[in-house]
Amino acid sequence: xxxxxxxxxxxxxxxxxxxxxxxxxxxxxxxxxxxxxxxxxxxxxxxxxxxxxxxxxxxxxxxxxxxxxxxxxxxxxxxxxxxxxxxxxxxxxxxxxxxxxxxxxxxxxxxxxxxxxxxxxxxxxxxxxxxxxxxxxxxxxxxxxxxxxxxxxxxxxxxxxxxxxxxxxxxxxxxxxxxxxxxxxxxxxxxxxxxxxxxxxxxxxxxxxxxxxxxxxxxxxxxxxxxxxxxxxxxxxxxxxxxxxxxxxxxxxxxxxxxxxxxxxxxxxxxxxxxxxxxxxxxxxxxxxxxx
Ligand code: SF4
Ligand code: SF4
Numbered sequence: 001x002x003x004x005x006x007x008x009x010x011x012x013x014x015x016x017x018x019x020x021x022x023x024x025x026x027x028x029x030x031x032x033x034x035x036x037x038x039x040x041x042x043x044x045x046x047x048x049x050x051x052x053x054x055x056x057x058x059x060x061x062x063x064x065x066x067x068x069x070x071x072x073x074x075x076x077x078x079x080x081x082x083x084x085x086x087x088x089x090x091x092x093x094x095x096x097x098x099x100x101x102x103x104x105x106x107x108x109x110x111x112x113x114x115x116x117x118x119x120x121x122x123x124x125x126x127x128x129x130x131x132x133x134x135x136x137x138x139x140x141x142x143x144x145x146x147x148x149x150x151x152x153x154x155x156x157x158x159x160x161x162x163x164x165x166x167x168x169x170x171x172x173x174x175x176x177x178x179x180x181x182x183x184x185x186x187x188x189x190x191x192x193x194x195x196x197x198x199x200x201x202x203x204x205x206x207x208x209x210x211x212x213x214x215x216x217x218x219x220x221x222x223x224x225x226x227x228x229x230x231x232x233x234x235x236x237x238x239x240x241x242x243x244x245x246x247x248x249x250x251x252x253x254x255x256x257x258x259x260x261x262x263x264x265x266x267x268x269x270x271x272x273x274x275x276x277x278x279x280x281x282x283x284x285x286x287x288x289x290x291x292x
Contacts, residue, residue, distance in 0.1 A: 001050070004247075006057035007256040012221040014062045015052065016237070017071040018042050019226055023092055023133045027160045027188070029270070030066060030238055040240075041227040043248070045073020049080040051228065051247040057085070060118040064090040066226075069102050075110045088118035093127045093142050094134055104145055113150035123154030123182050131157075131168030140175050147181065154182030161192045189269040199274040202285050206272045209265030216258040216290040219271075232259055233287055234268035258290060 006013065019030045019040050043051075052061060061081065068074060069091050081087060095104050118124040127143055129136070139155070146153045155176055157169045169185070176183035189198040191208065200207060223231045229243040230252070236242045244259070245252040270286070277284040 001054055001250045002253075004055045004252060004254060006055060006059055006222065006254050007220075009256040010057070010059055010220045010222060010254065012062065013055070013057065013059050013224075014064055014221065015048065015068075015224050016064055016066065016226055017048065017068045017074065017077070019066040020070050021065060021067040021092070022070060022094060023067070023130055025130045025133060026162065027158065027190070027192075029234070029268075040225065042071065043226065043228050045071070045076040045080075047228065047248060048073070048077045052077075052085065053080075053082045055085065060086040060088050060120075062088050062090060067092055069093070069095075069107075074102060075106065078111055078115065083115075086118050087116050088120075088124040088126070089116060090126050090128065092130060092134075093125075093146075094130075094139065095142060104142055108145065108149045108151075113152070116151060122184060123152050125151055125153040126184075127153060127155045129155050129157040129169070129172050131165055131172070132162070136168070136172055136175060139172075140179055140181070143181055144179060154184060156184045156186050158186045159188045161188060161195075161197070187273075189273050198269055199282075200269065200272055202274055202283070203264075203267070203272045203289055206264055206267040206289070207269050212263050212265035213291075214260060214262040215264040215292070217261045217264070218256065218258045218288045219286060220256060221286060222254050230254075232261070233271045235263060235266060235271065238268070258288075264289065264291070 068089060078087065116124045125146065129139060143153055143155060155172065157172060159166070159169070173183050187198060217232065219232050223234065223237050224247050225231060225237055228247040230245045230247060231237040231242070232244055272285050272287065274282055275284050276282050
């Protein structure tokens with residue numbers, strides 16, 4: 001198998017181990033048309049390990065989903081990934097549902113905390129808080145369990161404008177402070193009750209349009225779906241269209257280049273919203289687009 005050299009412009013590699021999840025949040029990005037079953041073919045742990053270990057990069061591998069801890073081989077994948085790859089994890093960590101087979105005791109006893117080690121100002125295990133689905137006291141207990149075992153863990157909440165969400169988030173902020181847990185907020189992107197949230201001024205006609213047009217688009221992200229297909233943006237990932245390769249293809253190589261796309265107008269808000277770059281300057285978007 002050939003190694004996969006990640007271009008130096010890349011800043012994010014995401015392994016969506018599964019789109020299945022133990023929760024069903026109303027704002028979930030991958031509940032396609034409210035289908036919470038999220039059925040996709042999934043690579044086995046062995047396939048993930050064999051192919052991720054071909055990657056050569058300093059960019060961390062981010063394990064996400066769905067809920068990545070629902071993947072039956074999650075522990076195996078983390079333990080068998082080659083040490084030169086750093087790891088971070090996005091999880092809801094909410095282990096008291098039937099779908100969550102992995103206990104946190106197993107997590108703690110099997111994984112060395114130093115293995116989950118993204119070198120960044122925020123936690124390597126970022127736990128998402130979903131107020132209408134979770135018992136906040138249990139979440140704090142679970143996060144403390146990892147924290148006391150030496151894991152670098154924090155809680156994040158999306159500023160979703162639904163009823164009770166903001167007051168619940170506010171209370172969680174205080175609980176985290178009392179427990180010495182790093183707590184961060186994440187902007188909500190998309191529509192809620194016909195109101196658009198997020199700043200899309202760089203490409204204002206890129207989202208929620210009925211008509212689409214052809215553009216050239218370039219991304220510095222490697223998005224690997226549960227079956228190994230690789231996509232150039234979140235729109236393509238969630239709609240399973242226009243895969244640019246598969247991680248199990250022995251000849252696959254990541255390339256930083258402009259590609260044709262005829263779906264401009266229906267971009268995913270996450271890819272085109274305005275963000276700050278590493279110098280905290282506003283004006284950056286994940287993808288670069290050239291319109292004719
Ligand atoms: S926890 Fe995340 S993946 Fe699961 S339903 Fe909620 S938003 Fe979606
Ligand atoms: S133009 Fe939009 S839909 Fe097309 S690849 Fe870029 S981000 Fe994706």
